[in-house]
Amino acid sequence: xxxYIKSIIIFNENGEKRIVPLKQGVNIITGESKTGKSALVExxxxxxxxxxCTIPKGKITEFAYLYALVMHIDGSSYIVARYTGDNMYxxxxxxxxxxxxxxxxxxxxFKDRTPIPYKDVQYEIECALGLFVSNVSTDSEEKEKxxxxxxxxxxxxxxxxxxxxxxxxxxxxxxxxxxxxVIDQFPVFAGMIGQEYYSDLIQLSTLxxxxxxxEKKQKANEKSAEYIRENLQVLLQNYYALLDRDFDNNMTxxxxxxxxxxxxxxxxxxxxxxxxxxxxxxxxxxxxxxLRNQERDILLQIxxxxxxxxxxxxxxEMLKELKEQTSVSEIETDKYICPICGHDCQxxxxxxxxxxxxxxxxxxxxxxxxxxxxxxxxxxxKLKEEHSKLEERIREVWSQIKVVEQKxxxxxxxxxxxxxxxxxxxxxxVCAEMNSSGVFDMVDEDIKEIKNQxxxxxxxxxxxxxxxxxxxxxxxxxxxxxxxxxxxxFEDEYQPINLNFGLTDGSFDLYQHQNNxxxxxxxxxxxxANWVSCHIALFLSFLHYFAKQENSPMPLFMFFDQPSQxxxxxxxxxxxxxxxxxxxxVNKMYKTIFDEIKDIEKDTGILPQIIIVDHVDGDNLEVKKxxxxxxxxxxxxxxKLI
Numbered sequence: 001x002x003x004y005i006k007s008i009i010i011f012n013e014n015g016e017k018r019i020v021p022l023k024q025g026v027n028i029i030t031g032e033s034k035t036g037k038s039a040l041v042e043x044x045x046x047x048x049x050x051x052x053c054t055i056p057k058g059k060i061t062e063f064a065y066l067y068a069l070v071m072h073i074d075g076s077s078y079i080v081a082r083y084t085g086d087n088m089y090x091x092x093x094x095x096x097x098x099x100x101x102x103x104x105x106x107x108x109x110f111k112d113r114t115p116i117p118y119k120d121v122q123y124e125i126e127c128a129l130g131l132f133v134s135n136v137s138t139d140s141e142e143k144e145k146x147x148x149x150x151x152x153x154x155x156x157x158x159x160x161x162x163x164x165x166x167x168x169x170x171x172x173x174x175x176x177x178x179x180x181x182v183i184d185q186f187p188v189f190a191g192m193i194g195q196e197y198y199s200d201l202i203q204l205s206t207l208x209x210x211x212x213x214x215e216k217k218q219k220a221n222e223k224s225a226e227y228i229r230e231n232l233q234v235l236l237q238n239y240y241a242l243l244d245r246d247f248d249n250n251m252t253x254x255x256x257x258x259x260x261x262x263x264x265x266x267x268x269x270x271x272x273x274x275x276x277x278x279x280x281x282x283x284x285x286x287x288x289x290x291l292r293n294q295e296r297d298i299l300l301q302i303x304x305x306x307x308x309x310x311x312x313x314x315x316x317e318m319l320k321e322l323k324e325q326t327s328v329s330e331i332e333t334d335k336y337i338c339p340i341c342g343h344d345c346q347x348x349x350x351x352x353x354x355x356x357x358x359x360x361x362x363x364x365x366x367x368x369x370x371x372x373x374x375x376x377x378x379x380x381x382k383l384k385e386e387h388s389k390l391e392e393r394i395r396e397v398w399s400q401i402k403v404v405e406q407k408x409x410x411x412x413x414x415x416x417x418x419x420x421x422x423x424x425x426x427x428x429x430v431c432a433e434m435n436s437s438g439v440f441d442m443v444d445e446d447i448k449e450i451k452n453q454x455x456x457x458x459x460x461x462x463x464x465x466x467x468x469x470x471x472x473x474x475x476x477x478x479x480x481x482x483x484x485x486x487x488x489x490f491e492d493e494y495q496p497i498n499l500n501f502g503l504t505d506g507s508f509d510l511y512q513h514q515n516n517x518x519x520x521x522x523x524x525x526x527x528x529a530n531w532v533s534c535h536i537a538l539f540l541s542f543l544h545y546f547a548k549q550e551n552s553p554m555p556l557f558m559f560f561d562q563p564s565q566x567x568x569x570x571x572x573x574x575x576x577x578x579x580x581x582x583x584x585x586v587n588k589m590y591k592t593i594f595d596e597i598k599d600i601e602k603d604t605g606i607l608p609q610i611i612i613v614d615h616v617d618g619d620n621l622e623v624k625k626x627x628x629x630x631x632x633x634x635x636x637x638x639x640k641l642i
Contacts, residue, residue, distance in 0.1 A: 002074055003129065003555040004609035007102040008043055009068040010060070010642070015107040018063075018641055024607045026597055026630040030617050036060055036641025037613035038160055041559045043067050047080050048153060049122035053088055059642045066110065068092075070102045073128045073555075080121065081110060090115035093124045122149050131553040133188050133195045138205040145181065147188040152554060154182045155189065155542055160561040164532040166523045169510060183508050191551030192469045197461065204457045211450045214443050221443065229253045232260065232431045239263065239424040260432035261341070263425055284401045291394045296340060298387045305379050467504075473545060474503035480541040481534075487592045488533035489585035491526065501538060510534055528566030529585060536563060536589065540596045547604040557609035563589055564616050578620060587621045594626055 008020040020029065020040065029037050042055040047069045055061055061084065068081040077100035081092040092110055126132075126149050133147040157171045173179040187193050233249070236256060240247035243264055251259065338345050478500045485497040498513040512520040522534055539558060546554040567582040593610065601607040617634065618627030635641065 002072070002606055004072050004557050005044065005611070006070040006072050006077065008040060009070070009102070009105060010043070010064050011066040011068070011107045012063050013065040016063075017105075017107070019103070020641070021102070021632055022609070022611065023632070024609050025601075026594060027609065027611045027632050028618075028627065028630045029611070029613045029633045029635070030615070030631055031633065031635025031640070033615070035635035035639070037635065038561055039641065040611070040613060041157055041159060041561055044069065044559065045153060045157065047082050047091075048149060049082075049091070049118050049125070050150070053084070063642045066107065068105070070100070070105065071555075072098070074130075076128075078125075078128060079105065079109075080125065082118065082121075083115065087115070089118050091118045091121040092116070093121045095128075125149055126553075129553040129555060130551075131188070133185075133193075133198060135195070135202065136185060136188070136198050138198070138201045147185045151178070151182045151185050152189060154178075155539075155546070156555065156557065157559050158535060158539055158561060158563075160565065163535055163561055163563055164528045164566045165535075166525065166528075166531045169522070169535065169538065170508065173508075179508075183506055186503070187466055187470065189552060189554050190469070190473060190546065191549040191553065192466055193464055194551075197464050197466075200457055200461050204454065204461065207450055207454050207457065211447065211454065214447045214450060218443050218447060228431060229256070232256050232428065235424060235428045235431060236260070239421070239428060242421050242424060257432055260428050263428065281401070281404050284397055284404065288394065288397045288401065291390055291397060295387065295390050295394065298383055298390065300340075302380055302383045302387070305383065470504045474501060476545055476548075477501045477503060477538070477541045480544055481537040484537040484540060484592055484596060485533065487588055487595070488537060489529045489588055490533055491530055494520075494525065494530065499534065499537065501541075510538055532563060532566050533589075536560070536592065540593065543608050543610070544596065544600045544603070547600050547606050547608050556606060557611065560593075560610065560612045560614075562614055563593075563612065564614050568615055583620050586616060587623060590618070590621060590627060591623050594623065594630075 004024050005022050007022055010018045029040065031037055036059075039055055039060050042053075046053050046055060047067055053061075055064075055067075064084050066081055066083055068079060071078045071080060075098055077096040077098055079092060079094040079096060079100075081094075082088065083090050092113055092115055094113065129149070131147060131149065131152075135145065136147055137145040154170045154172050159171060162168055162171060168174070170179070170182065172182070232253075233251075233256065236259060237247050237249070245264065337343070481499040481501065482497055485499055490497055494512055500511055500513060500519075502509040502511070510522045512525065514520055522531065525531065525534070539560075543556065543558050546552045547556055564586045567586050568578075593612070597608060597610060617636075618624045618631070621627055
């Protein structure tokens with residue numbers, strides 16, 4: 001991505017303007033103190049959608065009504081402008097041709113153009129740069145985190161207070177969360193990965209969470225299964241013994257559960273001598289059975305209706321998948337057994353046949369499904385009301401049965417036996433109900449499927465090879481830093497230079513490896529000369545690295561604010577105050593910057609942009625001619641930004 005700033009423009013309310021012209025390559029704004037040099041980086045940051053304005057209060061802010069950047073991005077010019085004061089959250093983002101003349105830009109240009117929120121402009125800039133990663137968060141409990149322009153700026157700016165700092169390397173790293181985001185999003189900014197990678201990571205995280213839940217349930221199920229098996233076997237043995245029947249002790253758990261739903265009945269005819277009583281008793285029992293069947297149906301309706309709303313939302317997606325299939329999956333069987341009663345379910349087979357015949361109507365169903373969702377709360381209420389009535393009737397019938405039994409059973413032995421049978425049957429029902437109520441669900445197949453999905457995703461993610469790419473990036477940064485360090489001003493005690501940068505470990509620390517391989521971190525190094533040299537070496541290496549990456553969305557410009565400050569802390573460059581060693585160090589610094597920008601262009605075919613504001617005018621440097629050729633503004637003798 002070829003991108004740089006063509007100019008910085010400040011308008012006042014009357015249309016007066018101040019222009020700072022810029023070019024690809026090296027740009028130097030030199031001048032005395034209090035001329036507005038350091039405000040330029042804050043203006044750029046403000047126009048790149050900072051949440052607050054950090055431009056120093058004074059003449060510049062009093063003059064300014066509208067700040068503007070003219071940027072070149074990949075063959076087009078873009079005007080990015082932001083208002084001041086109460087309108088600071090309003091901006092313009094306008095695309096123009098590559099050869100747009102920034103000198104012709106006037107305040108009237110914006111008059112008939114409606115400003116838009118600064119967050120919308122941020123999005124537009126990100127799109128222009130090719131930054132399309134909208135979610136990098138793998139934690140489902142966190143809000144979506146976007147790879148953003150605002151995290152990019154940490155790699156672009158070296159403010160005056162950072163340039164020679166031994167404690168801080170990056171802009172905005174004082175905020176822990178911003179620091180973490182900038183570090184985490186480096187692979188995106190480097191063009192290593194895109195949204196597909198993070199979508200796969202998010203899906204993988206979701207599947208792993210689901211797997212943990214399923215495995216937890218599986219362990220609970222194993223305990224439940226063992227409990228049910230041990231207890232149900234004893235209960236069935238006792239029941240069959242009461243009926244004087246044989247029981248298969250080698251029966252599997254699943255067969256036990258089926259048997260528990262289809263127990264042989266006690267012969268009630270033994271209890272009654274009168275046919276009418278027997279008939280009455282049978283009718284009551286038949287009614288009770290019917291009522292219980294109705295109850296099961298209603299409970300199933302309540303469950304299905306409660307799930308219908310959620311199912312409706314996902315049904316549309318399912319239809320879309322079905323549409324992409326060439327044919328309806330082959331039906332493997334024409335017989336289905338009801339998991340509740342064990343009877344054949346002819347209706348299901350018929351519906352399978354109907355499904356095959358209805359394939360041609362799938363498109364119409366898809367259109368209808370996408371338009372409607374259902375809210376079945378009223379249906380659920382009515383079903384629950386109906387269930388309450390059934391429960392009341394069941395209690396009434398059961399009471400009648402008990403009355404008949406108590407009144408007409410004459411044989412105490414038979415009564416006792418019958419009660420024992422019914423009691424045993426009830427205990428079996430309770431034990432078996434633990435399975436049907438969800439206490440004991442088989443999840444083995446679910447776990448197997450989730451593990452297969454995880455394996456596929458892990459292989460796919462491995463294919464992005466982020467680890468190898470990060471190792472190569474770290475090696476490049478360290479090697480390039482050491483190449484540059486040889487031409488910069490480092491103290492003798494750190495020679496030979498062996499700088500390293502903690503990219504792969506996520507520390508983003510810069511350190512020197514001594515001869516004994518001891519790590520000497522930046523904050524442990526002595527002298528400002530070492531600190532500023534480290535900053536220059538690292539950030540020029542970042543600029544070089546990003547320029548090399550074909551898919552990187554990073555803007556290829558960098559801002560250095562007062563790199564010579566450790567040698568001229570007061571900005572005093574009077575001949576009498578300058579030592580030859582300081583001049584030599586500053587000369588090395590600028591020659592290194594100039595040469596590296598040329599090397600980047602030679603290596604990548606792209607000439608990146610570096611903007612340097614400084615007190616020095618270059619007259620005392622060996623590279624003064626080259627320095628003079630890069631000067632865009634020289635604010636001295638009352639000349640200044642405002």
